[in-house]
Amino acid sequence: MIAAPKPDLVTVNIDGVDISVPKGTNVIEAAKLLQKDVPHYCYHPKLSVAGNCRMCMIEMGTPAFDPATKAPVTDPATGKQKINWIPRPQIGCGTTVSPGLHVKTSSSMVKDAREGVMEFLLINHPLDCPICDQAGECKLQEQATGYGRGYSRFIEEKNVKPKRTQLGPRVTLDDERCILCSRCVRFSKEIANDDVLGFVDRGSYSTLTCHPGKKLENNYSLNTVDICPVGALTSTDFRFKMRVWFLKQTNTVDIESSVGVNAVVWSREGTIYRLTPRRNDEVNDTWMPDSGRILYKQVAATDRLTAVKLNGSDTSLDIALHAAAALLKAGSVSIVGSGRASVEEQFLLKQLATATGAQGHLVARTASGDKLLISADRNPNVRGALVTGLISQLPCAELKQLSRDIDEGKIKTVVSHGEDLHAAGLTAALLAKVAVIYIGTHANATSAAANIILPTLHTFEKAGTFVNQQFRIQKFYAAVPAPQGATNDLVVLAKLVASTGTHTPASEVHALWPAIAAAVPALATMLYKNIPDTGLLLDATPWVGLPFVEGETLHYKPAAAIAAEAARS
Amino acid sequence: MATITVERKPLSFLERTYIPNIVAGLTTTFKRMIKPTETLQYPEQRPAIPLGYRGVPTLVNDPHGREKCVSCQLCEFVCPPKAIRITPGEIADDEPNAHVEKRPKAFEIDMLRCIYCGLCQEVCPEEAIFLQNQYSMTGFTRAEMVNDKDRLYELGGTLPDQHYKWDKKKSAAEAASHGGHH
């Protein structure tokens, strides 16, 4: 591979400090590198620059050159090159760095400009904060506190605009709060490719609205809520549920497809209230599909399994594990793992397969991808099963081989880790021929037919890792405690492995990792605590030949597409 | 350590008779016998509550009967002993106060936790929670000592309003829909 060319660096001077930044950087980002905050509303690092809010004003100057000779002009007072300061403030978002550019981010002219912009933004603001869901994470609140004048001189009547408008199934709009920054408009057009939002009318009548006859209903609509700097766009699902300052944030990974969108779970006292994206420039930028955000509802679903069962009646975990151990010892076992399980769980399941001489299976879950942040492979962790060696080939949607084996009487016990065997093509008649051990979270046809049910935890209740389509291993953490009656998958699996008599593996993520690193070549030299929050790319060479189902998505190109491109050039 | 011996003054003759001290003591006794009594026969008699007294926190209605709390949860946040528990809720579109959008579905103050600090009253942006004159809270169980929403409004009653901000908002919106100020 050819190393990426070193980006051209440009040296600029911000508030008297020289800093080298890549060419093309704007002043807001350059100042951020110096931990200097240039307040802004309309600028968003992943959208085009609109330059309409005027909050990011800075004072700027360029080195002086003699117009005739083009020689640098020296300032006799300092002995350095003279700086021609522009007498009016400029916008920081729309100013890209140039060599020798000088910037002041907190001069009195800048402060005046900010106070003025804040005053204009607030004259028609409804001051709805007590009933506004954005309160606590609102840029207008933050910047009014940080840069506002502190009192109002506006005695005229305020604007009246539509409130409580449903823009679509998931987004509520309050036009009085909108500061017309156009972030949502640009997002819909540039990222979601669904250009439904726009402004109508002029001046102080300007109003954000949906194209007549259309709705903001694409599967990325809630990103407009995330990027709206004020409370104009709010989530209908989260509306009036809880104040954000009560919510605890836990890093997680979207479980709906192999893209592995980085996300945050927001919970209070064991209840999850919402999911939002977490920035990862290599995976999902700052976006997340709407469909991934409602998955928190699975946690408190009514069909959660919370009772350990043996042949239909409640029992204790130890008795059920004892019965399971007897079935496993009898031999003729088959193991169906899950592409939704974590790397750690798949690793233990692989050990269980080795100890019982069973073959590991996985169930594929595919649907068409959306070319953005949902891939065709709807399992978040098929690659984890490959890496841990639970499977060596890509899974199929139906367990045909297992059906045949059961039919021929070769298999007597099937262990399913969260997979509905019935949906994977095993008929009720076939399931009746074998003993089923179901380790899972929710009730389904398989749990109904299972001899032993071992209830376990949802992704948001446990820690672990997934390997996404880029072979990037990403961590997730436990956001909420488990419901009573459910046991961590790792504990259940470790006990099952131990009951086969080979060895007793650790049943906690951190303690298990040294064993994983020792046994799995692709994960050698790694420890759970050393994986960064933005993930770590694994060496994918052993699996490049496999026909993965994913098509192109944001920051991902299938190997075939890369090869085709290379052949063309 | 060095020891200092303090010399004790010998008592004078009068002091040795104890008579001045007895007279002084009896003077106080007789003065109190004539003075009006200050003891309150609680609970039949109750003290007058001074202005700004911090009694039991209560929720209030405005003179038009609108519940003022919008469940912003600032009091829940500020309450030092975490005595307040609010479940926010939405006002349905067909209700008269639909323009206020938000109100508490449930509101509980645990009076076993409350320290009568008054921070909830101070922080409330809607002037909806007041520590009023009620100072005596008793109960036989812990549950009885938790004031729920109904009880809080019963204790709070109606207080005068200086702003009527939501009424003004509603009339501005009505004027706009009739072609007034946009």
Ligand code: SF4
């Ligand atoms: S709704 Fe929000 S994001 Fe959209 S223009 Fe208004 S303030 Fe900006």
Ligand code: SF4
């Ligand atoms: S008076 Fe103080 S302790 Fe009591 S509810 Fe209010 S904030 Fe909490």
Ligand code: SF4
């Ligand atoms: S009483 Fe006041 S501070 Fe407390 S939730 Fe209601 S409006 Fe907010």
Ligand code: FES
């Ligand atoms: S952020 Fe620069 S004009 Fe809005």
